[in-house]
Amino acid sequence: MTFDIAAVRDGFPALGRTLDGRQVAYLDGPGGTQMHASVIDAMAGFMTRGGSNTHGHFAASFDSEAVVDDARDAVADLFGAQPNEILFGQNMTSLTYAMSRALARTWSVGDNIVLTRLDHDANVAPWMQAAHDALVGVRFVDFDPSEGCNLDLSTLDLALDERTRLVAFTHASNAVGTITPVASIVERAHSVGALTYVDAVHFAPHGLIDVAETGTDFLVASAYKFFGPHTGCLFGRDEILSALAPYKLRPAPDASPDKWETGTQSFESLVGVTAAVDYIASLGSGSSRREKIVSAYSAISAHERNLANRFLAGVESLPHVTLYGQPTATGRSATFAVEVDGISSDTVAERLGERGCFVWAGDYYAYEVMHRLDRGAAGLVRIGFVHYNTEDEVERVLGELDRLA
Numbered sequence: 001m002t003f004d005i006a007a008v009r010d011g012f013p014a015l016g017r018t019l020d021g022r023q024v025a026y027l028d029g030p031g032g033t034q035m036h037a038s039v040i041d042a043m044a045g046f047m048t049r050g051g052s053n054t055h056g057h058f059a060a061s062f063d064s065e066a067v068v069d070d071a072r073d074a075v076a077d078l079f080g081a082q083p084n085e086i087l088f089g090q091n092m093t094s095l096t097y098a099m100s101r102a103l104a105r106t107w108s109v110g111d112n113i114v115l116t117r118l119d120h121d122a123n124v125a126p127w128m129q130a131a132h133d134a135l136v137g138v139r140f141v142d143f144d145p146s147e148g149c150n151l152d153l154s155t156l157d158l159a160l161d162e163r164t165r166l167v168a169f170t171h172a173s174n175a176v177g178t179i180t181p182v183a184s185i186v187e188r189a190h191s192v193g194a195l196t197y198v199d200a201v202h203f204a205p206h207g208l209i210d211v212a213e214t215g216t217d218f219l220v221a222s223a224y225k226f227f228g229p230h231t232g233c234l235f236g237r238d239e240i241l242s243a244l245a246p247y248k249l250r251p252a253p254d255a256s257p258d259k260w261e262t263g264t265q266s267f268e269s270l271v272g273v274t275a276a277v278d279y280i281a282s283l284g285s286g287s288s289r290r291e292k293i294v295s296a297y298s299a300i301s302a303h304e305r306n307l308a309n310r311f312l313a314g315v316e317s318l319p320h321v322t323l324y325g326q327p328t329a330t331g332r333s334a335t336f337a338v339e340v341d342g343i344s345s346d347t348v349a350e351r352l353g354e355r356g357c358f359v360w361a362g363d364y365y366a367y368e369v370m371h372r373l374d375r376g377a378a379g380l381v382r383i384g385f386v387h388y389n390t391e392d393e394v395e396r397v398l399g400e401l402d403r404l405a
């Protein structure tokens with residue numbers, strides 16, 4: 001299964017833009033993917049036709065209720081879950097704060113939780129702070145910079161014991177691109193009775209999520225990373241979501257998943273979430289939306305693997321550029337952290353930005369990763385590709401890196 005890259009690019013209004021006569025290349029998102037035209041249209045359509053809060057006795061309110069139901073159905077298809085296991089919030093960070101507060105209510109002094117050095121801080125700090133408040137220990141799984149920045153699962157085995165309540169880890173690193181062995185980590189966590197919380201924010205635009213196959217208890221993603229608007233999407237096993245007590249207002253619903261959604265939802269954004277999932281499905285084939293999504297991700301992965309191979313081969317021939325992370329296209333997303341000899345990451349990003357290549361610099365909140373790599377807040381330059389990027393854009397950014405020598 002492949003897709004027509006020219007047609008894909010036609011669907012993203014921002015991609016054709018020029019800056020000072022130079023066409024802009026959105027490498028690395030940056031810091032978020034571009035929105036597909038169908039998403040923008042769907043959101044504008046909802047806002048144009050009205051909208052209202054839910055639970056009213058009139059058509060606009062029924063419309064908003066259908067919007068929520070549709071978004072649950074869509075994200076359930078994206079994650080391989082059931083619609084009643086999907087809930088929405090402002091972003092991944094807010095959802096993780098909410099879930100950490102609710103889970104911490106079930107922890108006791110002397111328990112421990114396990115986090116990783118490979119994670120974005122949104123899947124570290126909320127848990128550390130909840131553990132601190134609940135007098136619960138925190139243990140870290142390490143990764144090995146000399147081994148392609150893969151998680152060192154022997155340190156997971158050392159961290160786990162019968163008092164471990166949670167293992168929170170990333171599906172893929174937003175800094176060095178490492179993809180983690182989710183099913184294997186879940187199995188190890190479950191063997192001691194711990195729950196698992198997977199951060200799939202970075203992984204979602206690149207690879208197929210399947211919560212049934214991996215067996216995780218929770219998984220969270222953000223639609224602005226998969227061609228939609230800024231909304232967090234969380235999967236939790238129904239029996240766990242139903243049993244837990246969130247911090248919530250008294251008149252708010254008591255049943256899950258509604259009890260998790262504080263205040264009024266961004267209905268226009270939920271329309272966009274559904275459209276983003278439909279857009280991904282449109283890249284594949286099959287009889288159901290889930291089947292189309294599965295097939296779409298195989299085409300996305302093949303395209304990105306090709307871009308990754310080209311980038312890796314090019315970087316290898318640039319002696320002044322150092323790559324952090326896996327030197328091959330397997331076991332990683334097409335997201336590359338690099339350093340240019342003698343030039344700060346901010347300056348590299350600035351120079352590339354002037355030339356129309358939009359990349360990121362710093363730690364991108366991958367605080368633990370950058371400290372483990374001894375890079376601190378100065379961090380590294382991140383150059384990432386998604387399915388709408390082209391081979392020409394890979395060559396273009398390689399050319400610009402070459403010019404920096």
Ligand SMILES: Cc1ncc(COP(=O)(O)O)c(C=O)c1O
Nearest residue numbers: 091092093120122174201202222
């Ligand atoms: C891997 C990862 N996790 C979590 C986040 C935080 O997501 P949000 O902005 O939705 O809170 C990001 C954002 O860049 C990310 O890349």
